[in-house]
Amino acid sequence: MTQEYVAGTREGHVDFINTNDLERDAQQVIPGPSYGYIQSGAGDLYTYQQNEIAFNHKLIVPHVLCDVEHPDTSYVFQGTHLTAPIIMAPVAAHKLAHARGEQASAQGVAEFGTIYTASSFASCSLEEIREAAGPQAPQWFQLYMSKDSGINERIIDMAEANGAQAIVLTADATVGGNRETDKRTGFTFPVGLPIVQEYQKGVGQTMAAVYGSAKQKLSPSDVEFIVSHSKLPVYVKGVQDAEDVQRSLESGAQGIWVTNHGGRQLDGGPAAFDSLQIVAEAVNGRAPIVFDSGVRRGQHVFKALASGADLVAIGRPVIYGLALGGATGTRQVFEFFKKELEMVMQLAGTQTIDDVHHTKLRNNLYI
Amino acid sequence: MTQEYVAGTREGHVDFINTNDLERDAQQVIPGPSYGYIQSGAGDLYTYQQNEIAFNHKLIVPHVLCDVEHPDTSYVFQGTHLTAPIIMAPVAAHKLAHARGEQASAQGVAEFGTIYTASSFASCSLEEIREAAGPQAPQWFQLYMSKDSGINERIIDMAEANGAQAIVLTADATVGGNRETDKRTGFTFPVGLPIVQEYQKGVGQTMAAVYGSAKQKLSPSDVEFIVSHSKLPVYVKGVQDAEDVQRSLESGAQGIWVTNHGGRQLDGGPAAFDSLQIVAEAVNGRAPIVFDSGVRRGQHVFKALASGADLVAIGRPVIYGLALGGATGTRQVFEFFKKELEMVMQLAGTQTIDDVHHTKLRNNLYI
Amino acid sequence: MTQEYVAGTREGHVDFINTNDLERDAQQVIPGPSYGYIQSGAGDLYTYQQNEIAFNHKLIVPHVLCDVEHPDTSYVFQGTHLTAPIIMAPVAAHKLAHARGEQASAQGVAEFGTIYTASSFASCSLEEIREAAGPQAPQWFQLYMSKDSGINERIIDMAEANGAQAIVLTADATVGGNRETDKRTGFTFPVGLPIVQEYQKGVGQTMAAVYGSAKQKLSPSDVEFIVSHSKLPVYVKGVQDAEDVQRSLESGAQGIWVTNHGGRQLDGGPAAFDSLQIVAEAVNGRAPIVFDSGVRRGQHVFKALASGADLVAIGRPVIYGLALGGATGTRQVFEFFKKELEMVMQLAGTQTIDDVHHTKLRNNLYI
């Protein structure tokens, strides 16, 4: 089955004006079931759609006469210099979109100059990803835990050995959401998942089977397990409420990742951006916050940063860029977000990312 | 007319991914006027549509690190073990949808393992329904009262004799709502209504005529009449406000059924799920609450349970499953809800139905 | 031009299920520009559309066990027995819709048994209208004032002589609204306006010209003028705010008519039903309130009555019924509203119109 799967191999400049163009054009080059797996969301798509709509709940007020010129998106996050506080979200199996898979995307992200979060369900090995990005590129590792502690230790060790600077524990996907598109297309993974090969080969498996092979029964003790085994900071990914912040930090997590998994898990829940407001208040500066879900514009990045996020992660649009242009397309997607962010920063009267963090958004009274 | 009516006879597995599929496919196998009778609602369909939309008024916040695995939907309701707190709502004349009518649906519900509420306007006799379900299956009886007390006594006795464990007095349908689809198709009942044959034969009658032959002038004394005549607990069905809770409980009712009759009666009224919040507060634990109207997803069941419902009843989707696959299709619909509910429970961090009952939903501020 | 205008002459039973049917079918029988004049509203139709949507701002809660049967819509208004508190709104030039014009509509309204409000811009004389309705039929007269006091006195005298029981001073149409449909179709009145012939013949005139020939500069002194000249009670029509209530009552008006002229005058203003809440509070029982604008269902009548209206007036739907079936069609429209109102009263647990007046609607929190 792996042999037969044909993803694109194109490397080079992609023509696009916004991320809608990317989504539309990527549909032409990614095989149907894979495209459906990447693009769609859970259930009736309510939460999926709200993820993007919710950014209108807060408004950026343009400010004038603020003495701003050539605003600077660069950001030093815990000692690491980033071109912008925009990072790569973990996404499974990049080879669904491009033959070089994570090697191409990691290369593009490194060229742009930001953090790459490698998924446990990557279709390249961590060695390959590190090699493509180069030794200095900042990389994080996203962990889906096995039911076997020994396996988990070996995977974490592998991440450390390949230069990961943080472990991101995905806690909101202990079962697969009801992704009906996958059921309709009969999607199964056409590529292998080398990082987790000790517990899941991937090829020919449904997403539900893949999640089923991972550990469902996550608890604070799992965070403690990772913290005790690894010197790396642990981020809990999937936090949307104050009690989850508390549970995460008390168990030793050093970072909070607000997301609803891109609307792919629980339909009927809140938009991630709305949850961000609640989580940021609960965290109250005690840990860095990463945000993803629904980010399609520079203004979305701005609004997330002004709502408490330290870093904003991008998923689907990057995969579309990867499909269309390999490492180059990947890099272009980040450049698109950076360029839009610069424009928004200028018009909002903010010279630096720190200024953005201190910007007060206006509540939209007319929703 | 009865002889000519041709409902489906198919028994077996139904392919569907969600209840929208069921509705669409059932339209192909149920004769047009009958399908219209089953599917549609009252007036401009405002309340009908709000029934489903209203579930978005409350949001399920995903919770992580809650030590949950294989959540358990089973529920013991007043000593009866149920596979899930999801029961069969009373629906008239199942023979509109399938030749075996209530015999097939009662069989399927019994196989799943939950309460079957037989309608007074069933197209099978209570003996046939009991026989199909087996002697142990939990069954309730929904009562449309006759204007004649003697008839009412005989119908209640018949229900008791056939093992009913509760009497559900429908109080919100003392006239038929303005179901314009039925007027356009010229719908009349093509099948008989054996349970109420003393006051209404059914065949060839409009729904308005059927309701007209039942008792309009319902009052607390009718509840008292049933309570005095029968040892069974009485549920008042159609309660949407605090004063109706009070009137029901004071007249001896032991259960409250929140519904707006699936949006089939009064257009321009509240969504049933919005009323549930108000009713649950008014009941304040004094009686069990059953909820129906608009439930199409496991997340809807979860939200109703978290809003005060003890049991959630399903109507139209079950009839579609019955039409498409007889007893098997009926059972599959319940399995669908159970499976979605399990997924939601896992992602919401709830191991048991009791946990669900104690879950706090988030108000949606952005409606 | 008058000779050439061909309106329908059909008299007899009309088949329709709701007022949308009437609007659709009437379009087939009323000449295009006239239909446009009757059907449409002002500007971008925002207020026009909100008139109907606004009824969803308040919800009728179904109530059960209320001991209601065969609810009674009859109503005694200031000594006059009405079949229902639903009356005919003043509408110009019924001959646009039917060759018999106001003679047919007045006959139909009299047969139903309620108040007929004759427009100053009627296409029949008051003598003809009175004759068609019979001597006992309750009739009111709607006044567009001339700039000439003498003419006004003669018109008022004519109304009294023909048995009018009230004078309704339209105060919200001192210029025509921007009815763009009329501009597009080039609508001019194809029929005469006999009642106001002393200041406006009508034939060949645009609506703007007709309004321009009437008095623009209305003030409390105009109410005082009518009050001093006539023994009849004066209703001020077009009241939507507390200060207008005060100004009207202080100038001697004995009734308040809440309307926005069916969304035909000022676009960008409130829905009439929303204004009703404010006006009813301001009136506080000091005068009867008539309501119109957007009423298309029995539930709308119920909601207006429960919000402070004593009488609810119907315009466009009656004209459609008139066009389709003459006096019979007119009567049927009122019967439609009565029948829907009865159904709503039954389901809301209200036996009498007085019960409806005392019903508390539920605020819709989810608009």
Added chain:
Amino acid sequence: MTQEYVAGTREGHVDFINTNDLERDAQQVIPGPSYGYIQSGAGDLYTYQQNEIAFNHKLIVPHVLCDVEHPDTSYVFQGTHLTAPIIMAPVAAHKLAHARGEQASAQGVAEFGTIYTASSFASCSLEEIREAAGPQAPQWFQLYMSKDSGINERIIDMAEANGAQAIVLTADATVGGNRETDKRTGFTFPVGLPIVQEYQKGVGQTMAAVYGSAKQKLSPSDVEFIVSHSKLPVYVKGVQDAEDVQRSLESGAQGIWVTNHGGRQLDGGPAAFDSLQIVAEAVNGRAPIVFDSGVRRGQHVFKALASGADLVAIGRPVIYGLALGGATGTRQVFEFFKKELEMVMQLAGTQTIDDVHHTKLRNNLYI
């Protein structure tokens, strides 16, 4: 490239009923990329669309018996008599729409009798604009600052020499917004920009390049610079928040211009009309307020005036009228707004613009 560009030359009466007609018809006569440049907005058009929708956030309550007739839109603004408080907004390069460019529009505006705001990016010289309008016509000058102070002084001097009565400093366009339509059509200016020719020729340049050649780093000191160099009052254009009001007035500005640049700059920000409420409260009578963005109806003018605006500026609709009918078409657009405003004033019970300023709008509770 200039030679080849063919804009219309038609001069004369335009048939239209509302500004939607103008937009539709102008698309037929303005070359595609130019039309796209004029018509469209930034990003996903959220803010662009909200600009017009937002007028529904406030409602005009019709008032009756107010003794109003032939309401008077004339307005004396700081000693200058205007036919109505409706002025011409600065718009770049009118030659995109009509061969005579600003000469035609300035003539039409002068004929109507109101203020013409000439853009720095006009396609005619200030001498030509003055000549077309005549020596008495009130004109303001909108300034895009150069990075070179000497150039700025010379441009300001030129404006004064040509009779400008105010300098409007556009502060909200220090970079171009993401106008994706221009990117898709490949729009570049086909005409020259004579006023700013010292720093930008215009021909063949993208809008981004044009903005890039102007000064980005605007600050209060730039206002102070203009104030110190010129005796004319300075308006800061692009103010949407209280802090910007403060910054502007403290730096010597004598007027505040509320706008979001017609939704062409920052998508994801507030509707300009919503910002007007906030700005008016912050200004609190200390300076005149001009408002633009989204004004398409007389009711919009009324609502802006009742919300604190002293003057309301119109942009796109005037350019459409210019394209369709030259000076005559331009004048007609202002007459359209005046006529609608008169109608609204009559129906709202307001005789004068001062009455309008004192009108209290009703909050729309049902958005």
